[in-house]
Amino acid sequence: MPKRVDHEERKRHIAGALLRIAERQGLQHATMRSVAAEAGVSVRLVQYYFHTKDELLLTAIGHSAEQIGERVRARLLATGSPPPPREFITETLLAVLPTDPESVRITRTWAAFYSLVLAEPELTRLGAAHPDSLERLLANQLRLADRPDPERTAAGLLALTNGLASSILGRQHDADMAVSVLRHYLDLIFA
Numbered sequence: 001m002p003k004r005v006d007h008e009e010r011k012r013h014i015a016g017a018l019l020r021i022a023e024r025q026g027l028q029h030a031t032m033r034s035v036a037a038e039a040g041v042s043v044r045l046v047q048y049y050f051h052t053k054d055e056l057l058l059t060a061i062g063h064s065a066e067q068i069g070e071r072v073r074a075r076l077l078a079t080g081s082p083p084p085p086r087e088f089i090t091e092t093l094l095a096v097l098p099t100d101p102e103s104v105r106i107t108r109t110w111a112a113f114y115s116l117v118l119a120e121p122e123l124t125r126l127g128a129a130h131p132d133s134l135e136r137l138l139a140n141q142l143r144l145a146d147r148p149d150p151e152r153t154a155a156g157l158l159a160l161t162n163g164l165a166s167s168i169l170g171r172q173h174d175a176d177m178a179v180s181v182l183r184h185y186l187d188l189i190f191a
Contacts, residue, residue: 011049014039015060022112023105027057028119057113064109068134071095071103085145086190089138093161093182096134098168099175107165134158147189160185 017039021030032053036043050056075091076083083091098107135154142150164178173181 007049010045011059012063014041014046014049015056015063018056018060019064019109022060023108026112027116032056061113064106064113067102067106068096071106085141086186088141089157090183090186092134092138092141093157093186094179096161096165097175097178097182098165099179104169107169111166111169131158142189145190153189157185157189 014035018027018030018035021027021034021038030053032046032050033043035056036046039046046056050059072092072095075095076088079087079091082088095103096107098104135151135158138154138157139150142153147153161182164173164181167173168175168178
């Protein structure tokens with residue numbers, strides 16, 4: 001009896017290989033051949049599932065966004081159900097900050113994606129939906145908390161969090177300092 005192949009799992013495995021390369025070397029080093037080698041499959045199999053590198057990038061970025069979503073959900077579940085808006089926003093942004101090995105890995109992957117976008121701006125369309133959905137989520141919570149200008153405030157909070165993430169990766173600040181800065185700005189917003 002032939003072995004049943006879980007095609008979605010295989011695609012996730014191959015996309016995971018791309019993410020590992022992105023974390024270690026940056027996406028500019030990810031070729032179909034290097035992804036195949038990392039995944040332990042043939043180039044032909046990678047091309048069977050992903051006809052272009054853009055398709056592979058889109059799937060991998062989506063997989064990375066799912067990982068962030070899982071981190072956010074886990075933090076929110078740990079607070080009880082449902083957390084008030086300020087706690088919801090705080091826990092969401094803390095889940096995004098690179099404060100542990102898993103979040104450092106995820107943040108490095110996103111940084112690699114953004115570095116690639118600087119060189120190839122047409123790729124912006126591949127990952128734009130994920131930060132936009134996070135921004136909308138934050139804006140909705142700010143609206144529930146009756147904070148002024150929720151869209152602009154959400155954009156600012158996400159930009160601040162991304163900047164703090166970069167400062168952690170670049171070793172300008174440690175995670176404790178970044179968390180302290182984030183909490184300070186949340187205190188200002190919710191004063």
